[in-house]
Structure formats: structure tokens, C-alpha cells
Amino acid sequence: MSSRALRKAQRELEEKQQLEKLSHPESDESDDEPIVAPSNKASMFAMLGEDDDNEEKDSDEGEKGSDEEPVVEAPAPQQRTTKAAKRKKKKNKRGKEPVPQKKTKDSSNSQQLDEIDRALLALSLSSHSGGDGASDTLSETISPELQELFSILSVDTQHLHAANEMRRLFGRAALEGHDDTEAAGGRRRGRGAQQVGLAGAVRGNVQSGRNLAAIGRRRNIFIQGKEEWPGATSGGLGMEVVEKRKDGTVEYRFVHNMAYQDVQKQFETCVASMDPNRMIQLLRNNPYHISTLLQVSEIAKQERDHTTSGDLLERALFSFGRSIHSTFSRNLSEGKARLSFRRPENREFWLAGWRYISNLGMRSTWRTAFEWSKLLLSIDPEGDPYCIRLVIDRFALRARQPKQLIDMVSSDYLQDLWSIPPNLATSVGLAYSQHNRPDLARSKLRSAFQQYPWIASRLCRELEINPIPKPVWGKEPEGDYETLLCELYVTKAKDLWNTPEATSLLVEVASTCDWSDYQTRDKVIFDEVQVARHVILTDTPALIGLLSRRLTARYTSTSDPLPPTDNLPSYDLSDSRSHANSNMENTATILHEYVNLQTFFRNLIPWLFEGETAINPETGAPPTTADVERAIRESGVAPEIIAQRTTRLEQLRQYLRDIEFDPNMDEDDEHRFALTEDEESDEH
Known part of the structure; x- marks a missing residue:
């Protein structure tokens, strides 16, 4: 316990004894004087320690002996005795057992102090556990499956920063050179006048950006601030707790104040006008408005200005990071933070995170991409609205995190929740191979190929294996969704199998498969809207062409692709249409x-x-x-x-x-x- 808490307990005890003395005057006639008196405050504070920083120093001095006496103002003899007893107690606590002494009024008061200390310690622990909606008693009632899920979905916020990974890969000097290149992005792009204009147009006022970067490096859990970013507030973006659930999770939501809502209506007007210049001007006036940042980032992406596009995504996530609730970071690191996809304000965070993951993949910072994909999965593992489970295996294998992928696939809770998709069932074989478990790698891969033989057949064709193993030759997916899942996995993960070790494992297992139970395999079951949302966000025309026209016809906005039918808006934007018409x-x-x-x-x-x-x-x-x-x-x-x-x-x-x-x-x-x-x- 800290000295501050002890001092507080000591003051409460003094006041209590003073009240007892006033209410019982006969106690003044007793032979034994009370240990604590109002005139003894200086000595008591010296006994307890000046502050929290001097606790270790006082302990060391107590171990050395009583040669150096602390300076106090006119200590009473009984106080010195108490001080010596305190030091003797410290020595006995670290060394031999204390010698039992005769119980006196002093020892009774010391025992009372110990009871207060224990009560305060229990109160402190209870308040810490109650801060995120989970207490020690509650944690005991959570099922082992949920506790395992929390462990699997826990997010290490240190791995959310790409700069940390680049520093580990290339060293600090290489990272500094990369930052210099990023800062000079507009000048380094040479003759692309349009791109330079866009980068300069969205830069805004950077006079106070230096202070912004310093704050971001210290406190932001998502993105580190940059000096060239505008020095402005988030504009009214915040976060609040929606519900503390009985299973230990805490639901949050992002909120917009009235000023932010007005800017959001202006954004809707700019979208309706289809004028990118108006959108850029809106961003200059509101440099941390999330919807505008995401939209202008897409404009930069269409112009092949990936540097500016990625910078705007980072700025959006930075704004999210400095708006989070005080308990969100801790619950996120424990796998207990949740967001509802029904709320439009939350969906912007999903969209910014997804696009940032794509940007991280272009930079080959796979460890950071894996941690971000795990973050998006952890805030809604039941719904998984962007189908992160269709890509997280590739990031885990490229980031050399096979153990985390194995734990995810082996989770009973997630198996019941998802019906493990073909990509996870197949990639876990490679994960066991990376984890130096060859027997389990063959076993898991054989089970996956027997359930999804078209994955093995398609991989063999992509890797140009000749001859193709007879058991998998000619195996084709059944139905549109099996075809779509096959293409999603094979086209993105074939390079993981294009190594001598992985290819030999593929051929060996595919050659020894038994298809006697082929007709009784489980069917692939997915939410078609979630898969369509995932495919549209991949921005691959060949894959989008495999979707039903009924779903693609619903895709009318890049800022909110395929919103859920049970949308839960926090405020009404319907007047934005009339506002647009009035302009x-x-x-x-x-x-x-x-x-x-x-x-x-x-x-x-x-x-x-x-x-x-x-x-x-x-x-x-x-x-x-x-x-x-x-x-x-x-x-x-x-x-x-x-x-x-x-x-x-x-x-x-x-x-x-x-x-x-x-x-x-x-x-x-x-x-x-x-x-x-x-x-x-x-x-x-």
C-alpha cells in the first residue's frame, strides 16, 4: 500500500481517537497516554514516509540499522519507542520471526492499524477490478471457454504501431530515413502535379503539429502523431460506455457532439454534390473529421497516391485513439472491449481499421497487420462484420505467429461460433509446420483437405505442381460461395505455399488423402452480407464479379459499404438532403x-x-x-x-x-x- 493511503488511514484514526477523548473525558485520567495525539503529526508522517517515491529508500535505511535517525520536531519518548518498534518489525519481517511480546495498548493500536491497512488494500483491489466491469468474484463465474477467448483476443497495443515493427526490422536509423521521406512526400513525387496538389491541400495548418506529435507518442494507443499533421482537436468525437456485461465484457460506442454532427451533415452535402474540391475544402476546415478523412483517402487512392491515402488513414485512427474512453485500452488488451456494428459511428472505425490493414500489407509490416486484424476481430467476435477470419490466418503466418493461429483454431468457443472456415482449417496445418509439429501439421492438413478438397486441387494448379496428386485431381467447389471462398484463399495465400517445405507437405498430404467420406462433409455456411462486404472491400473486380447482383446493388456508398438492416443511428441526418438542396x-x-x-x-x-x-x-x-x-x-x-x-x-x-x-x-x-x-x- 502507498504511503499516501497509510497517511490517510492515520489521519482518520487520529480524528476518531480525538472524538473518543472528547466524548469520554474520564479516559484522560488513565495512566497510559494514547499513542497518537494531535501534536504527533510530524512524527507520524516521518514514520510512514514522506511520499511514495521514498518508500524503497526508507526500507533500505531500516535494514541498515538505526544509525541515521530521521529529523523530527520534539518527538515524545513514547513516539521514539514506537519508531524503534516499527524498525524492529521491518527487520523481523525480512529476517527472523518476531518475538512475541506482552499485549499492551500500543500493540492493540498497531493491530488496529493493520486491520485498517488490510481493509484499504481490499478496497483498492476492488475498485481496480470494478473499473472495467469485472470483479474477482465475476471472473470466477466466467466459463473457461470465455476466459480462453479473452486470452486469444487480447491485443498488445505495442504491436499496433508500425513504427515499432519497422524499428525492430531495420533499426532506428532506417526508420528515421523513412520518416524523412514521408515528410517530403509532396516534393518527392516529382512531376505528378495533381498528386502534389492533393497532398498539399489536405495538409492544413501545421503550426502546432509538433506538440500534437509529442502527445500522440505518449498517449495514443493506435497511431503516433506526426509533426506535419494539423494541430487541431478531434472536433467533438468521443467515446462512452454503453454496457458492462455479466460475462466480463464492456461495450463502448463512439459519440458525436453537436458541432461534430453539423460537420457530418456538411459531409453528406459534399457527397451529394460529387465535387471532390468541396470535400477537400471541408477537410481543410475540419482536419480530423473521420468521414471526410476516409473519403479523401479514397480519392487519393484512386489517383494512385498511396502515401497521402495512408497518411489520411493514420490521421483518422489517431483521432479515434485520442477520443477513446479511459478504460478502453485496458479492456482491449484483455480482450474484453466490444463495439456494436449497428452504430454508424462505430462502423467508421471498422472501415478505417480495414483500410489501414491493407496499407500495412503494402508495406509488408505483417506483425502490425496481424495485431490490427485481431483488434477488429476482438471488438465483435460473434458478428465479425468484415469477416476478418477470412484473412487473419495469412497475417499470422506471415508475421511468424503460428501459436496464436493454433490457439484461435483450437478454441472450442470459436469453433461453435464460426464453424471454422476453409482458410483457417487449411492454414493451421502450415502453422503447426512453422511450430515444428510435423505430425500434427499432416493430421490437420489431411482433415482440411478431406473436408475441402477443392482447396488442395486449386493450390496444386496455382503452384504448377505436375503431376497433380491423383486424389485431388479434378476436385471443384460446389456452388458460388465455395468458389468465392476458394478464390479468396488461394489467390492471396499461394505464396505461403510456394516454398520447398510447404510444397512437399502439400503434395505428401494430398497424395495420401482418402475421399471415402467426401460426400458427408459439412457445408460451408456464411452470412452472405458479411462475405459480400469483405469481398467489396478487397477491391478485386474478379472477386466482386462472383457476388450476387442482389447484394452488389445495395453497395451505394464507399464511406459505409453495405450497412446492416438493423442500423441504429444516434442522430438524424435526414435534413442533410434538404440542406443540400437549399445550397x-x-x-x-x-x-x-x-x-x-x-x-x-x-x-x-x-x-x-x-x-x-x-x-x-x-x-x-x-x-x-x-x-x-x-x-x-x-x-x-x-x-x-x-x-x-x-x-x-x-x-x-x-x-x-x-x-x-x-x-x-x-x-x-x-x-x-x-x-x-x-x-x-x-x-x-
Whole structure:
């Protein structure tokens, strides 16, 4: 216990005895004077120690002996006796057993002090355990499966910083050189004037960025601050506790104050306008607004400016990090922090984390990517809305963390929760191989191949193994989702198998598989929306083409891909549409934008707007969905841009339906609604 707590207990005891003395005056006539008196405060503080920092020093002095006496003001003889007894007690505690003494009033008071100390210690421990919603009694009632889950999902915040991994890999000097290159990003990109302009436009005011970086290095659990970042507040982003659950977990949520909500409405207006310059200007005025950071990061990514894109993602996570609740970091490190995907404010954290993981993969900082993927999995392991379990095995193997992957796959709780997917069942064989357990590696891999033989067949083809082992030859996935899961794993993990040891293990196990129970294997069961969200976020056109059109049609926003049907907004943004419309100058402006969008789509797919007589000039037949998709791919326009403009076109069409035009419109008014040939050419 600290000296501060002891001093507090001592003061309470003095006050109690003083009250007893006043209420019982006959006690003053006793022969024995009380040990503690109001005039003894200086000696008591000297006995207990000046402060917490001097505890060890006092202990060492007590062990050396009583040669050096602390300076006190006029100590009473009885006080000196108590001081000597205290030192003797310290010696006996570290050495021999204390000699039993006759019980006196002094020893009774000392025993009373010990009881107070024990009570205060128990109170301190109880308050610490209750801070995160879990007490010692509660931890005893948690099932072993949940305790194992908490251990598996615990996050080491030191591994969330890519700088720490780069420092371990390349040394401090290499990291400093990397930081210098990052700081000079706009100048080093040379002749790309557009990219330099974007990087400079989003930089903002950096006058107080130095202090921001210092604070970030000390306190931020997600991202370290940078000197070139704008020195501004988070703008009203915060976090609060939603619920402390009986299983020991704590649910949090990010919250927006009124000022942040106003900026969020401005963001919705900028999205509706489809003007990137307005979005960048909004970011300059609000440099830590999460939605704007994520959207401008995508703009930079589309322009192949990955440095600026990654920097904006880090800035968003930095803003999240300095807005977290005081107990979030500890519960996260214990695997007990939870966030609800139903809340839009929380979904922004998922999206920023996912895109940051992709950025970490480009930099080959696999240990950091694995820790971030484990973080996104830990905050909602039951729902796993981004299907992190479909990629976490690759990060674990590349980060050389096979033990953590083995523990995850072996967890009974997660097995019942997920029905371990094909990628985890297959990768755990490689994990046992990395963990120097060859027998278990063969056993686990054989079990995976018997359940998912198409994984082995596809791997052999990708690695150009010739001849392909006969037991796996010709095995193909059944259904769209098995095909999708096969492509997701094999195309991303084939390099892990492209080593002599892994390839020989693959051929050996595939050659000895027995398919007698092939027809009785378990079917792959996944939430189709979660898988679709995962595939869309991978931004791989070949994989997106395997999704159902029913799901891809719901993808209308890059800032919130496929929101859940049970969305739980904290505030209403419906007035943002009317706010956007009020910013438009007049109906002519609306018509102008509507005609421009129609011109865009006519130029994109001209033969699609011929009505019932539409004919694809290449095939000579009516166009099909595949023809439209192929035309879009060949145009080079990003699918996200097309989706956004389609949504905006429908909004404008609905708006124009509600407008009552004046039948007496004159020629000048008609001219204002017309689109000139020059404007049409510029728009094209």
C-alpha cells in the first residue's frame, strides 16, 4: 500500500481517537497516554514516509540499522519507542520471526492499524477490478471457454504501431530515413502535379503539429502523431460506455457532439454534390473529421497516391485513439472491449481499421497487420462484420505467429461460433509446420483437405505442381460461395505455399488423402452480407464479379459499404438532403447537373439508351448484364464513381418529379435549362 493511503488511514484514526477523548473525558485520567495525539503529526508522517517515491529508500535505511535517525520536531519518548518498534518489525519481517511480546495498548493500536491497512488494500483491489466491469468474484463465474477467448483476443497495443515493427526490422536509423521521406512526400513525387496538389491541400495548418506529435507518442494507443499533421482537436468525437456485461465484457460506442454532427451533415452535402474540391475544402476546415478523412483517402487512392491515402488513414485512427474512453485500452488488451456494428459511428472505425490493414500489407509490416486484424476481430467476435477470419490466418503466418493461429483454431468457443472456415482449417496445418509439429501439421492438413478438397486441387494448379496428386485431381467447389471462398484463399495465400517445405507437405498430404467420406462433409455456411462486404472491400473486380447482383446493388456508398438492416443511428441526418438542396442556387442548377449525369451515362454506354430497340453493336443482340459490366470495365471508370453517380441521378430525378414547372415559361427561362454544346463537350 502507498504511503499516501497509510497517511490517510492515520489521519482518520487520529480524528476518531480525538472524538473518543472528547466524548469520554474520564479516559484522560488513565495512566497510559494514547499513542497518537494531535501534536504527533510530524512524527507520524516521518514514520510512514514522506511520499511514495521514498518508500524503497526508507526500507533500505531500516535494514541498515538505526544509525541515521530521521529529523523530527520534539518527538515524545513514547513516539521514539514506537519508531524503534516499527524498525524492529521491518527487520523481523525480512529476517527472523518476531518475538512475541506482552499485549499492551500500543500493540492493540498497531493491530488496529493493520486491520485498517488490510481493509484499504481490499478496497483498492476492488475498485481496480470494478473499473472495467469485472470483479474477482465475476471472473470466477466466467466459463473457461470465455476466459480462453479473452486470452486469444487480447491485443498488445505495442504491436499496433508500425513504427515499432519497422524499428525492430531495420533499426532506428532506417526508420528515421523513412520518416524523412514521408515528410517530403509532396516534393518527392516529382512531376505528378495533381498528386502534389492533393497532398498539399489536405495538409492544413501545421503550426502546432509538433506538440500534437509529442502527445500522440505518449498517449495514443493506435497511431503516433506526426509533426506535419494539423494541430487541431478531434472536433467533438468521443467515446462512452454503453454496457458492462455479466460475462466480463464492456461495450463502448463512439459519440458525436453537436458541432461534430453539423460537420457530418456538411459531409453528406459534399457527397451529394460529387465535387471532390468541396470535400477537400471541408477537410481543410475540419482536419480530423473521420468521414471526410476516409473519403479523401479514397480519392487519393484512386489517383494512385498511396502515401497521402495512408497518411489520411493514420490521421483518422489517431483521432479515434485520442477520443477513446479511459478504460478502453485496458479492456482491449484483455480482450474484453466490444463495439456494436449497428452504430454508424462505430462502423467508421471498422472501415478505417480495414483500410489501414491493407496499407500495412503494402508495406509488408505483417506483425502490425496481424495485431490490427485481431483488434477488429476482438471488438465483435460473434458478428465479425468484415469477416476478418477470412484473412487473419495469412497475417499470422506471415508475421511468424503460428501459436496464436493454433490457439484461435483450437478454441472450442470459436469453433461453435464460426464453424471454422476453409482458410483457417487449411492454414493451421502450415502453422503447426512453422511450430515444428510435423505430425500434427499432416493430421490437420489431411482433415482440411478431406473436408475441402477443392482447396488442395486449386493450390496444386496455382503452384504448377505436375503431376497433380491423383486424389485431388479434378476436385471443384460446389456452388458460388465455395468458389468465392476458394478464390479468396488461394489467390492471396499461394505464396505461403510456394516454398520447398510447404510444397512437399502439400503434395505428401494430398497424395495420401482418402475421399471415402467426401460426400458427408459439412457445408460451408456464411452470412452472405458479411462475405459480400469483405469481398467489396478487397477491391478485386474478379472477386466482386462472383457476388450476387442482389447484394452488389445495395453497395451505394464507399464511406459505409453495405450497412446492416438493423442500423441504429444516434442522430438524424435526414435534413442533410434538404440542406443540400437549399445550397443549390435554383432549379436551373439542378437540371444542369441532371443533364450532365445523363450525358455521362450516354457516353459511357451509348447503345443502352436506345430503349426497346437497343442492340449491342459488338454482338448484334440485345444487351445483357454481362455486356453492361464489360463496358463499364473497359471504360476505366471506377465502379464506386458509377455507383455514386447512379445514386445522385436517382435523387435528382425524384427531386425533379416533385417540381411543378411554370407552363408560361419564356424563352429566356428555357435557355437557362438548356445545356450548350460547349458545356456538353467539357463535361464529356
